[in-house]
Amino acid sequence: MAGGSAAHRRPPAAPIAERIELLPGERLVATARFDLDRDLHFTEGWLALTDRRLLGDNPASADGATESPDGLHAWLLDEASCLDVRVRGGVGRIELSCAGQVLARWLFTPAQAKPIHVLEDAFDQRNTRRRAPASHGEPLPGGPPLSDTIPAEDAPSAPPAPHPRFAGAEIDDEDPVGDAQASWRSLLRILAFARPNAGMALLGFGLSLAGTVAALVPPYLTMPLVDRVLIPRQAGEDVPFALVWWYLGGLVAAALVAWLLSWAQTWVLAWVSERVSADLRVRTYSHMQALSLDFFAAKRTGDLMSRISNDTDQINNFLSLNLIGFLSDTMLVLLTAAVLAWMNPLLALVTLAPFPLVVWLVYAVRERLRRGFSRSNIAWAEVSSVLADTIPGIRVVKAFAQETRETDRFRRANDHVLEANDRVNTVWAFFGPLVSLFSEIGLLVVWAAGAWMVFQGSVTVGGLTAFLAYIARFYGRVESMVRMVPAAQRASSSAQRLFEILDCRPTVAEDPHPIRPGRVRGRIEFAGVHFRYGTREILHGIDLVIEPGEMIGLVGASGSGKSTLANLVCRFFDPSSGTVSVDGTDLRRLAVTDYRRNLGCVLQEPLLFFGSVAENIAYGCPDAGPERVVSAARAAGAHGFILGLPNAYDSRIGERGGSLSGGERQRISIARALLVDPAILILDEATSSVDAETEVAIQSAIDRLVTGRTTIAIAHRLSTLRRANRLVVLDAGRIVEIGTHDDLLARDGAYARLYHAQTKASEDTTAAS
Amino acid sequence: MPPPSRLAEPAAWQFIPRPHGRLDVVDASGNLHLDIDLLRAFPISAPLGPVAVVAPDGSELAWIDTIGNLPEPLRGELLRQLSSREFLPVIDRIEAISDSDPAEWTVLTDRGPRRFQVATPDDVERLADGSAFVVDGSGVRYRIAAIAALDFHSRRLLDRTME
Numbered sequence: 031m032a033g034g035s036a037a038h039r040r041p042p043a044a045p046i047a048e049r050i051e052l053l054p055g056e057r058l059v060a061t062a063r064f065d066l067d068r069d070l071h072f073t074e075g076w077l078a079l080t081d082r083r084l085l086g087d088n089p090a091s092a093d094g095a096t097e098s099p100d101g102l103h104a105w106l107l108d109e110a111s112c113l114d115v116r117v118r119g120g121v122g123r124i125e126l127s128c129a130g131q132v133l134a135r136w137l138f139t140p141a142q143a144k145p146i147h148v149l150e151d152a153f154d155q156r157n158t159r160r161r162a163p164a165s166h167g168e169p170l171p172g173g174p175p176l177s178d179t180i181p182a183e184d185a186p187s188a189p190p191a192p193h194p195r196f197a198g199a200e201i202d203d204e205d206p207v208g209d210a211q212a213s214w215r216s217l218l219r220i221l222a223f224a225r226p227n228a229g230m231a232l233l234g235f236g237l238s239l240a241g242t243v244a245a246l247v248p249p250y251l252t253m254p255l256v257d258r259v260l261i262p263r264q265a266g267e268d269v270p271f272a273l274v275w276w277y278l279g280g281l282v283a284a285a286l287v288a289w290l291l292s293w294a295q296t297w298v299l300a301w302v303s304e305r306v307s308a309d310l311r312v313r314t315y316s317h318m319q320a321l322s323l324d325f326f327a328a329k330r331t332g333d334l335m336s337r338i339s340n341d342t343d344q345i346n347n348f349l350s351l352n353l354i355g356f357l358s359d360t361m362l363v364l365l366t367a368a369v370l371a372w373m374n375p376l377l378a379l380v381t382l383a384p385f386p387l388v389v390w391l392v393y394a395v396r397e398r399l400r401r402g403f404s405r406s407n408i409a410w411a412e413v414s415s416v417l418a419d420t421i422p423g424i425r426v427v428k429a430f431a432q433e434t435r436e437t438d439r440f441r442r443a444n445d446h447v448l449e450a451n452d453r454v455n456t457v458w459a460f461f462g463p464l465v466s467l468f469s470e471i472g473l474l475v476v477w478a479a480g481a482w483m484v485f486q487g488s489v490t491v492g493g494l495t496a497f498l499a500y501i502a503r504f505y506g507r508v509e510s511m512v513r514m515v516p517a518a519q520r521a522s523s524s525a526q527r528l529f530e531i532l533d534c535r536p537t538v539a540e541d542p543h544p545i546r547p548g549r550v551r552g553r554i555e556f557a558g559v560h561f562r563y564g565t566r567e568i569l570h571g572i573d574l575v576i577e578p579g580e581m582i583g584l585v586g587a588s589g590s591g592k593s594t595l596a597n598l599v600c601r602f603f604d605p606s607s608g609t610v611s612v613d614g615t616d617l618r619r620l621a622v623t624d625y626r627r628n629l630g631c632v633l634q635e636p637l638l639f640f641g642s643v644a645e646n647i648a649y650g651c652p653d654a655g656p657e658r659v660v661s662a663a664r665a666a667g668a669h670g671f672i673l674g675l676p677n678a679y680d681s682r683i684g685e686r687g688g689s690l691s692g693g694e695r696q697r698i699s700i701a702r703a704l705l706v707d708p709a710i711l712i713l714d715e716a717t718s719s720v721d722a723e724t725e726v727a728i729q730s731a732i733d734r735l736v737t738g739r740t741t742i743a744i745a746h747r748l749s750t751l752r753r754a755n756r757l758v759v760l761d762a763g764r765i766v767e768i769g770t771h772d773d774l775l776a777r778d779g780a781y782a783r784l785y786h787a788q789t790k791a792s793e794d795t796t797a798a799s
Numbered sequence: 800m801p802p803p804s805r806l807a808e809p810a811a812w813q814f815i816p817r818p819h820g821r822l823d824v825v826d827a828s829g830n831l832h833l834d835i836d837l838l839r840a841f842p843i844s845a846p847l848g849p850v851a852v853v854a855p856d857g858s859e860l861a862w863i864d865t866i867g868n869l870p871e872p873l874r875g876e877l878l879r880q881l882s883s884r885e886f887l888p889v890i891d892r893i894e895a896i897s898d899s900d901p902a903e904w905t906v907l908t909d910r911g912p913r914r915f916q917v918a919t920p921d922d923v924e925r926l927a928d929g930s931a932f933v934v935d936g937s938g939v940r941y942r943i944a945a946i947a948a949l950d951f952h953s954r955r956l957l958d959r960t961m962e
């Protein structure tokens with residue numbers, strides 16, 4: 031509904047259909063609303079088209095209107111009447127004129143565009159019907175069918191699919207049953223990321239230490255409170271009540287100090303851990319950007335996304351909530367044990383008896399939990415993968431009516447999460463309460479031993495009270511330490527997944543002492559180039575020299591190695607043997623990013639990023655000013671349609687190019703390549719995703735683009751390569767023919783066969799239509 | 800496509816305002832172009848930068864590199880013409896933003912009150928200079944000149960959309 035957002039605070043004007051007074055025999059054809067007045071302020075008004083008149087509320091400007099009895103302005107229409115609708119710069123204008131004389135003008139926002147275009151179409155049909163009175167078409171009561179005013183939306187261009195041939199990666203993929211030691215090692219590695227904030231981390235540790243000590247004070251004060259005040263008082267001794275105040279004051283002070291310390295500690299630790307995980311995210315992402323294409327070919331987008339977002343978050347939680355808590359718990363447990371031993375060694379020994387059992391339990395359960403969380407993380411990554419797959423591919427899903435199947439696929443992935451979590455929960459559900467049981471038993475043991483000792487007179491009631499208070503704290507801390515175990519295992523499995531990325535080395539390695547090429551001339555030489563992936567050999571010894579400024583067309587069947595050859599020039603991969611050199615220097619000796627600044631690429635699917643048109647054109651050169659952006663767009667033949675967008679060069683285009691057509695997106699990507707003024711240009715099926723007519727429009731842009739640059743063009747449609755100086759025909763990874771179009775046709779070889787097959791196919795389609 | 804003639808001598812071009820908000824132009828060689836349009840090429844990032852002079856059919860008649868550099872009174876006249884044909888309401892106050900999806904905004908603008916829907920958080924764009932743009936479901940753009948200058952209520956609502 032185009033008008034859905036136009037709801038107004040003022041009482042809306044009644045629909046015109048309710049107000050209009052039709053002349054005898056007059057028929058209402060279409061109505062529409064306008065929402066701007068002459069000063070471009072919001073207003074509310076209606077337009078109505080009948081078979082004789084155009085009526086409307088207050089126009090922005092008007093001439094020659096007759097005020098009709100219903101309070102509307104009305105114009106009688108005749109054959110010279112003309113209705114013109116134009117939308118520019120975010121304002122729509124509808125203009126009624128007669129023989130070149132403007133009669134009335136209304137203004138509207140794009141929110142009303144659709145119904146107004148419908149009204150315009152109805153107006154045009156009315157005119158045609160008048161001119162052809164024989165027409166017997168009965169006008170539709172609600173106006174003619176909706177005109178399609180929305181720009182044709184082409185298939186969304188998914189991010190360039192990773193080369194399927196280069197599946198597999200440097201690193202082994204997840205191994206859920208890894209070395210137990212690895213989990214602690216990866217947690218320790220995380221701590222290295224805290225180094226820039228070591229000061230704050232130490233402060234946090236100090237605070238938690240102080241907090242621990244402060245927490246030990248209150249039970250110690252209860253002992254004299256009971257023994258020196260309460261019990262003597264009960265025994266009839268005269269104890270001043272002031273002493274109670276004194277001890278209570280101490281308890282309050284200790285509680286306040288403990289509260290202040292834990293407040294500061296929580297804040298400091300959260301601060302540090304946010305920074306550690308933020309740093310981890312950025313480092314992982316920037317490392318990933320540096321990795322070669324084959325890494326991305328082997329990984330699933332959703333999995334990588336989940337590693338960078340979900341896994342860093344797990345680590346953050348662990349650091350802020352659990353890690354220092356664990357350290358302070360350990361200290362408290364040790365200190366309490368020391369205090370207990372100092373107060374009464376025998377009672378302490380009895381109390382701590384169940385403790386080794388707890389330690390053993392933790393040890394036993396840890397490995398199970400780690401494995402469980404590892405599975406759970408993998409299952410989560412699977413869920414994100416399904417999302418990352420199907421959301422960009424939603425058109426395919428819908429076109430093939432596979433919504434149910436994709437939902438099932440999602441449900442299956444989700445079930446894996448459920449199953450993995452169930453397994454962890456089973457272990458945890460049994461284990462958690464068991465530890466509670468042990469601590470209860472510990473407490474009972476103290477009560478029993480303590481009661482016996484009070485009877486024996488070897489301990490005071492106050493001493494026992496303090497002991498019980500300590501022991502409650504002790505097992506409370508033990509429990510929370512135990513609870514830390516799953517959190518630590520979860521974090522360590524997340525940490526491992528991150529380090530898998532961080533430990534990955536780019537296969538296209540930068541030379542330790544690279545040559546900075548600056549601007550290259552563009553002489554490309556392949557010398558005995560073989561390229562192998564796994565056991566498959568894709569290129570079998572390519573020898574080819576491309577002169578500066580020459581345009582080479584690569585021709586051949588799918589899988590003949592055309593794209594691989596282009597990828598080698600981009601240095602997305604290195605050859606298995608042989609060399610690719612530019613201006614006589616082996617590509618491997620050149621600084622990768624410096625060299626790539628000399629490259630321009632126009633790919634089959636022009637990937638545009640979320641941002642304005644200008645930002646997309648200036649992607650390779652963000653400092654470029656408006657003049658360069660505009661001149662690149664002009665040369666690419668994109669300037670005209672960009673001016674027509676609501677905010678011209680500042681219009682935002684979505685992640686997949688949104689409202690632009692395939693040809694328009696391609697012209698923007700050509701402008702993007704033109705702006706960097708590349709010495710070497712790669713055209714990989716640049717026109718194969720657009721129709722023949724758009725191709726003609728793009729072709730002239732491409733012609734301008736290739737002038738004076740070394741160009742490697744790949745195309746199935748041989749007509750695209752008409753400007754190529756030489757055509758190189760590849761077959762199964764070998765060069766079979768080189769020559770101009772005419773040479774190759776005369777030779778009557780592989781190229782001639784391809785060419786005749788294509789011309790015949792296109793003749794067939796023309797004949798068929 | 801031949802490059803459009805530059806307004807090398809902008810003073811030699813004569814812009815003639817007509818009734819009904821129309822604008823005609825007589826170019827340097829004396830040709831009259833009826834009902835032309837002026838379009839800023841960078842209405843947001845460089846409003847005083849390039850401006851295209853466009854014929855009714857959308858084809859470009861001329862290109863002004865920097866409108867800000869034109870001599871007066873031409874500059875003033877063109878800026879007046881531009882402002883009368885550009886629509887970019889400025890949000891002065893945000894009354895309410897619903898929790899629904901899409902969110903419904905109720906705002907006060909310099910062009911009057913308005914209620915509209917915002918499809919995704921991406922449609923609210925904060926710029927580095929402290930201003931912001933909001934695009935509603937039908938493609939109408941709204942500007943917030945300075946977020947810091949909004950009242951507390953509006954800012955709180957706006958902040959909530961950024962979560």
